[in-house]
Amino acid sequence: MEHYIPPYTISDRMLTLVSAISEKVGKVAFRKEFGSQPHLRKNNRIRSIHSSLKIEANSLSLRQVRDVIDGRLVFGDQKEIQEVKNAFRAYECIEKIDPTSVDDLKAVHGIMTYRTVEESGRFRKGNEGVFSGDKCIFVCPPPARVSGLIHDLLLWVKQNEGKVHPLIMAAVFHYEFVFIHPFADGNGRMARLWHTVILYKWRSVFTYIPLESQIERFQEAYYDAIARCHVNGDSNVFIEFMLEMINQVLDEVVVQAQQSDAELSQYVKHLLDCMEFGVPYTAREIMETLGLKSRETFRKNYLNPAMELGLVSMTLPDKPNSKNQRYVKQ
Structure with a gap:
């Protein structure tokens, strides 16, 4: 019996991006400071959770998500608050997940959708479609086929470990999973979580790389890439898109890894320590x-050097003296 092989074709652009990503991952992994800073890892994990939920219309702000995770009282929609708690628990499982296991897939879905989805941890029993407004643009496979399709997809992942590059494999899985749409919700x-799990098995630094935040910045393009693949019948467009996203977010992570380098002044380090990413x-x-x-000491010793290094940016760069000016840690 022939095993299922997801349709895709390796392009020159994919190979170029895989090479660039591998080089940047090496730079990050070489800097032990990145893996030894709990606040940096936590900040990136919170950004991942906030962005992944925001893509699905969760309205909580980054600061509110942080407060929920830190156990502070947050006033907001209770379902959205529960989604944050669930996502944090699910992401904490990354290092223990077997990306080829159906049981792990269902178990993590149960964590991700705890108290928010009726069919939590179970494959869907009803028909599903993807809509743009009132128009159905894609009909998902019928529920009777879901179990078999997921089994085939996970078997492909297992049999091709060491054969297909994890950067390609993760993107193929991501698209195929969305196509199958195995759960009623989530x-x-x-x-997105499983994409990270597959990459983590390749290089552990991916457990704290906020790929989801990059996807959220290009959310429309993310959905467009998926839609184009539905039409084309392969995942080529989506693979290139995800490789582009990873390549771009790694530029940001390389900068983060440099923040603890000896050449940074103590003033800049203190400034960075008191700021949260994206706030x-x-x-x-x-x-x-x-x-x-x-204010003069602040600008001369702290703010200006940090901005010159690209570690802090203005929200209104064209109006540096605006009373509405804010500063964001990059």
Whole structure:
């Protein structure tokens, strides 16, 4: 009996991106500082969770997601708060997950959708479709085929470990999983998490690389790539898209890894330590956290050097003196 082989073709662009990504991953892995900073790992994990949920219309802000994970009281939709708690628990399982196991897939879905989905941890029993407004643009495989399709997909992953590059394999799995749509809800979250799981098995640094945040920035292109693959009958467009996303987010992670290098002044290090990734701050808020009173000292020793290194950016770069100016850690 022939085993299922997902349809895709390796292109020159894919090979170029795989090479570039591998080089950047090597740079990050070489810097032991990246793996030894709990706050950096936690910040990236929170960004991943926030972005993956935001793609699925969860309205909680990055700060609210952080507060939920830190156990603080958050006023908001209870289902959305539960989704954050669930996602955090699911991502904490990354290192223990067998990406070829149906049992693990169902178990993690059960964690991801705990108390929010009726069929939590079970394959869907009903028909599903993908809609754009009121128009159905794609009809998912019937529920009777889901179990077999997932079995074939996971078997392909298992049999091709060491044969297909993990960067390619993760993208193929991601698209095929979305195509199968095995669960009534939570398929996008699971596909993105499993993508990370496969990459983690290749290089452990991926457990804290916020790939989801990059996807969320290009959400429309993400869905467009999936839609184009539905039409083309293969995952080529999606593979290239995901490789582009990984290549771009690694540029950001390389900068993060450099932040603890010896050449950074203690002033800049203190500034970075008091800022959370992606959260906009006023100059006064940062100064108060640092215990500074002199704006001139703050700008000369802390803010300007950090911005020159590309570690902090302005929300209104064209209006540097605006009263609405905020500063964001990159």
